[in-house]
């Protein structure tokens with residue numbers, strides 16, 4: 001694998017021009033967004049595929065994976081107990097495969113009626129001492145009461161993280177709304193694949209806008225299947241990779 005941009009970062013570090021430890025291309029160490037529990041959503045289908053994905057992340061420098069199955073009313077109404085049970089099974093598989101990585105689970109919650117019902121029951125899977133909660137919105141439109149939901153999450157002691165804000169077509173070219181969400185206390189998680197052009201040039205441009213504004217609190221692979229790995233690896237050869245080092249990333253604090 002050619003990792004030109006990473007080599008550049010290493011040379012910058014050796015000259016004292018960067019404080020980023022350059023041991024591996026994924027120097028942020030913790031991945032907070034992926035779909036690596038087989039059978040729970042549209043992610044990996046088998047444990048073999050899951051282990052293949054995990055091994056590659058580890059080889060890139062990831063030491064902790066918080067995997068996040070979709071939770072939504074219409075398509076993936078996963079309960080917390082089911083997710084935790086699948087985590088235990090994956091944990092056993094990882095130990096048998098002798099892969100050195102810490103595995104935890106949370107979820108990628110669709111902001112729909114099902115979410116509001118589990119929020120009311122207080123049965124959400126968050127992570128970290130800040131009780132980070134990964135949320136996503138539908139592709140057609142955001143929920144009408146989005147600001148109210150964010151407010152409620154904050155009152156309940158969660159720190160909401162909006163998954164891939166660069167991908168919502170209704171927010172393309174609308175930095176004001178994204179700024180408003182940040183002012184409310186919502187953090188942003190950028191999909192690393194958005195920078196590689198995986199979702200088209202408009203999403204890529206929006207991702208670059210987030211970087212320009214220093215609005216990337218977390219970076220995530222949103223890894224669904226082994227076929228994504230080659231595309232993810234492309235990031236390390238791209239000049240835009242260097243912009244990640246300037247972000248207020250919290251991944252490594254987890």
Ligand SMILES: [Fe+2]
Nearest residue numbers: 033034108222
């Ligand atoms: Fe996802």
